[in-house]
Amino acid sequence: MDTVAQLVILTLAAGTPLVFAALGELVTEKAGVLNLGVEGMMLVGAVVAFIVASTSGSPWLGVAAGMAAGAVVSMIFAVVALSLMANQVATGLALSLFGIGLSAFVGLDFVSVVIEGIKPLAIRGLSDLPVVGQLLFGHNPLVYLSFVLFAAVQAFLYRSRAGLVLRAVGESPQSAHAIGYPVIAIRYAAVFFGGACSGLAGAYLSVAYTPLWVEGMVAGRGWIALALVVFATWKPWRVLAGAYLFGGVTLAQFQAQASGSAIPAQYLSMLPYLATIVVLAVISRDTVTIRLNAPASLGKPFHPAG
Amino acid sequence: MIRLEARPEPSRTFRWASPLIAFGLTIAIGMVLFPLMGKNPFDALHAFFIKPVDSAYGVGELLLKASPLMLIATGLAAGYRANVWNIGAEGQLTLGGIAGGGVALALHGSTSPFVLPLMFVAGIIGGMAWAAIPAWLRTRFNANEILVSLMLVYVATLILSILVHGAWRDPEGFNFPQSKMFTESAILPNLLPETRLNVGLFVALAVVAAGWVFMEKSFTGYQMRVAGLAPAAAHYAGISSPRTVWLGMLIGGACAGLAGVGEIAGPIGQLQASVSPGYGFAAIIVAFVGRLNPVGIVFASLLMSLLYLGGESAQLNLALPSAVTGLFQGTLLFFLLAADVFIHYRIRLRRAARSTAPA
Amino acid sequence: MPSMNRRTALATMAGALASAALPVRAQSKAAGPMKVGYVYVSPIGDAGWTYQHDIGRKQMEAALAGKVTTKYIESVPEGADAERVIRELAQSGHQMIFTTSFGYMNPTIKVAQSFPKVHFEHATGYKTAPNVGIYNARFYEGRYLAGIVAGRMTKTNVAGYVAAFPIPEVVMGINAFTRGMRSVNPKAEMKVVWISSWFDPGKERTAAETLISQGADVVTHHTDSTAVVQAAEAKGVYAVSYHSDMSKYGPKAQLTGVTHVWGEYYTKTVTAAVEGKWKPGSIWGGIKDHMIKLAPFNAAVPASVRDEVGKIEAAIGAGKFHPFTGPVKDNEGKERLASGKVIDDATLGKMDYYVEGVQGKLPASK
Incomplete structure (x- = not known):
């Protein structure tokens, strides 16, 4: 029982950065913009969060700063890809390169710093309850924040007028423009939100999950978050499930090894990627689902004059 | 407010001026950035852009590093023009390296002149096979090729890791994860004494030339471009969409596989846990900076290669941390991508009173 | 020299x-x-x-x-x-x-x-x-010494090792640590997790937490970040750092470290x-x-253990003791080195088995 609780806690902890980043990217993509710079934005978020947390002494201030930093660098992408209509794939990749360099550069003086990170909750009485105590009340506060973000994104996209407009922009920017919506401005906002979420994901890594700063510490999670969005066919709840599946597969692999499994670790490490491909194929097979959920204008630039 | 207005036809001036503007802006940023770090900006720029190529060896290195980039980028461009988004060239390169390396190891010690050609064929097949997976999943199951090809990069790296840690490990290598060194017949002949430049450059240039003919002059290339620009029209014109996807992916895979063989049979000379420092990803940027045009790609690959060399040179000559290089590279790429907008659009000032612009 | x-x-x-x-x-x-x-x-x-x-x-x-x-x-x-x-x-x-x-x-x-x-x-x-x-x-000499400390300090008799790739260098470290641990605590067992990466703080952290959740109360690593020591600090168990002294990342957790x-x-x-x-x-x-040095001991390590480690350290330094002195059995019970023999460097450099006390099977071993 206790091990099960432990497993759940570890899975949620490993999946949370993916939830943040993938939910942000989902909103960006729903507006028709493909930003492949998630890895770079996460790194910038991670380093800024860490710097602010260590200099101010407040990890929460760090989290806020990380979000802001992710949002700010995403605006470089927005200017180049939205206003200047450069190719989104290339611009996103350049953003990743840039973010990797920028984070390494500004973080140079902070690699040796130790901070007090955001710790998992320990609510007297509640967290100590047998079985459910840890399961319900033993997570990192940011894990609960990821639930809130999920609910907010879900409600925004499917229950609010603004969400409807955003989806319309992603579906058919020409029509949205014709009705009088500011397509470019809405896309800017969506990219901004995606950047903030990536920054938050990075901040989670550097001030909560592994409170430290080292170059390249995001270690490919940004790319996985991108995959998750498609894996989830642009549905928030599937992003959530996918993130935990991804975290869970890695964890299950470690669990199996610790219990003495002899399969080469590389085979096990392949599993999450192969699983994503298979699920992608299975889900995409149903063209109706894809067409209903995938933003039709994804990756295409929009210029009001046509 | 500043707004962009479409030009009636693409500007010839900006076709050439855009990269120069981008370069100028990056230099301007460098002029601000380097003094802030206590470095003379002229020394820094010299270290970045001149020092790496002031010797025959340096030029050789420039071309050596540009070869795989132009090779892969040309293959990718063929697909990108047709809206086939293969971003997994790194994985296809790795598989090409594995296949070519497998041949080299199987024929270890052979002096036959056919070893290298066989390695190239194997590499092409390996790269194509890896690219065929996303092509098949896209055409059969409609699965997004961007994601599938990206996921397969990780899988390819792990396959290589399993091989060099296990079956293909050098039995005399104290269990360290690398294969035997290839024998003479499996190594690309050197081109210039005192450099590492090898005949792989000619292979790359030949492929780029062939790519130009295919994309600009052939009917299939034209069909693919139509499929990319106007999918609906292409459909009505009877251009098969699955065929376009297959061609786009396979050409990209073949070129990447070829590049993989070029690496293992060139500067590396054996199979290691990693056979590429990210050429497959860098080539995507090269393809776009080169505007998906083989001629542009040659220039872009030289520039990209120079940026890598410049980063090392800046570390060596000025003790600039490697982090600065990434920053500088990213900045230049942004400017290059952004400046191209002026080929198709021009700036119009409207109501000059509100001059706060998003650019 | x-x-x-x-x-x-x-x-x-x-x-x-x-x-x-x-x-x-x-x-x-x-x-x-x-x-x-x-x-x-x-x-x-x-x-x-x-x-x-x-x-x-x-x-x-x-x-x-x-x-x-x-x-x-x-x-x-x-x-x-x-x-x-x-x-x-x-x-x-x-x-x-x-x-x-x-x-x-x-x-x-x-x-x-x-x-x-x-x-x-x-x-x-x-x-x-x-x-x-x-x-x-x-490095294995330091690993052996650290293993002694771990063997004395563990209460669950389970130690955990976060490792990168199964090359001899890493396997040697796991084995030396395990032998050191079992030289003072024959009941102690070692669990190993391979993460297929030299550097990935997130994975290192997850692997360490996995080991801890399976009962390990001393963890160590052959990966490049401080994440394992930090995980131990957060979970209130012990850690032995590798490469560097990481005590500032885990002041309570780090028992000692095998430093280069x-x-x-x-x-x-x-x-x-x-x-x-x-x-x-x-x-x-x-x-x-002096190429290998143990990082300063945690205050929790009793003087008796420090002395014990100091003696073995002196013996290794004087060439009187080798961590791989027979009998060395692998974890399937096969004898790899006869009693009284000392392993030679060439054999050591090709080590491709787990010694007794390590759970599981070495991946990719023939």
Whole structure:
């Protein structure tokens, strides 16, 4: 029982950065913009969060700063890809390169710093309850924040007028423009939100999950978050499930090894990627689902004059 | 407010001026950035852009590093023009390296002149096979090729890791994860004494030339471009969409596989846990900076290669941390991508009173 | 000097060494400090493999102030790019070049052929040449000592090891640690998780937490970040750091650490080069050579344990004790080394089995 609780806690902890980043990217993509710079934005978020947390002494201030930093660098992408209509794939990749360099550069003086990170909750009485105590009340506060973000994104996209407009922009920017919506401005906002979420994901890594700063510490999670969005066919709840599946597969692999499994670790490490491909194929097979959920204008630039 | 207005036809001036503007802006940023770090900006720029190529060896290195980039980028461009988004060239390169390396190891010690050609064929097949997976999943199951090809990069790296840690490990290598060194017949002949430049450059240039003919002059290339620009029209014109996807992916895979063989049979000379420092990803940027045009790609690959060399040179000559290089590279790429907008659009000032612009 | 030929088994190499016995004279350059270059595989950072080399570089530079200038290039990928970087260092007048990662072996040898007058030293490899020496440390000696501490401090009798790739270097460390642990606590068992990466703080953390959730109350690692020590600190268990002293990341958790000390060696070999007496060596140094040092003990480690470790440390240093002294059994019960025998370096360098006490089966072993 206790091990099960432990497993759940570890899975949620490993999946949370993916939830943040993938939910942000989902909103960006729903507006028709493909930003492949998630890895770079996460790194910038991670380093800024860490710097602010260590200099101010407040990890929460760090989290806020990380979000802001992710949002700010995403605006470089927005200017180049939205206003200047450069190719989104290339611009996103350049953003990743840039973010990797920028984070390494500004973080140079902070690699040796130790901070007090955001710790998992320990609510007297509640967290100590047998079985459910840890399961319900033993997570990192940011894990609960990821639930809130999920609910907010879900409600925004499917229950609010603004969400409807955003989806319309992603579906058919020409029509949205014709009705009088500011397509470019809405896309800017969506990219901004995606950047903030990536920054938050990075901040989670550097001030909560592994409170430290080292170059390249995001270690490919940004790319996985991108995959998750498609894996989830642009549905928030599937992003959530996918993130935990991804975290869970890695964890299950470690669990199996610790219990003495002899399969080469590389085979096990392949599993999450192969699983994503298979699920992608299975889900995409149903063209109706894809067409209903995938933003039709994804990756295409929009210029009001046509 | 500043707004962009479409030009009636693409500007010839900006076709050439855009990269120069981008370069100028990056230099301007460098002029601000380097003094802030206590470095003379002229020394820094010299270290970045001149020092790496002031010797025959340096030029050789420039071309050596540009070869795989132009090779892969040309293959990718063929697909990108047709809206086939293969971003997994790194994985296809790795598989090409594995296949070519497998041949080299199987024929270890052979002096036959056919070893290298066989390695190239194997590499092409390996790269194509890896690219065929996303092509098949896209055409059969409609699965997004961007994601599938990206996921397969990780899988390819792990396959290589399993091989060099296990079956293909050098039995005399104290269990360290690398294969035997290839024998003479499996190594690309050197081109210039005192450099590492090898005949792989000619292979790359030949492929780029062939790519130009295919994309600009052939009917299939034209069909693919139509499929990319106007999918609906292409459909009505009877251009098969699955065929376009297959061609786009396979050409990209073949070129990447070829590049993989070029690496293992060139500067590396054996199979290691990693056979590429990210050429497959860098080539995507090269393809776009080169505007998906083989001629542009040659220039872009030289520039990209120079940026890598410049980063090392800046570390060596000025003790600039490697982090600065990434920053500088990213900045230049942004400017290059952004400046191209002026080929198709021009700036119009409207109501000059509100001059706060998003650019 | 107190060093052993690491891979005496290789006859070819012995030949190479014999022919290289004559010192290679440094170029009689015009007066001025000698330029020494370092090639690093990762950013220097604040802990880990490269960080320790950089400390060594700085110590050497300080000790030889005025006689040498040093330069380093960090984040050089193993593979095709390494050769150019090494060559650039040689071409720009560096008379001595240290290449500090296994993957630089073949590039180092290649460049050395073009620059016969430049001295090269390659860490952790096995190929030498008339102007290429190799050096490495007997990390396993420190692992054994740390294992003793772990064996005394564990209450659950389960230790956990976060490892990167199953190469002999890493396997040797796992085995030495386990043997040290079981030498004082035969009931203790070792659990291993391979994460297929030298550096990924997130994965390292997850792997450490997995091990802790399966009962490990002492964890250690052969990966490059501080994440494992931090995980132990957060979960209230013990940790043994590797590469660097990471006590500031886990003041309560870190029992001790197996740290690499290169400064003394760098000073010695560069001094020889400055004086024109450098010869390519094949150094596999240990406690005796001060290449391995335990980080200061945690306050929780009782004096009795410190004494115990100190005695074994002295015995290893004096050459009276070897962590792999028979009987050595693998974890399937097969005897690998007969009672009383001491493992030779060549066999040690090819270690591809788990010793008794390690759970599971070594991946990719034949």
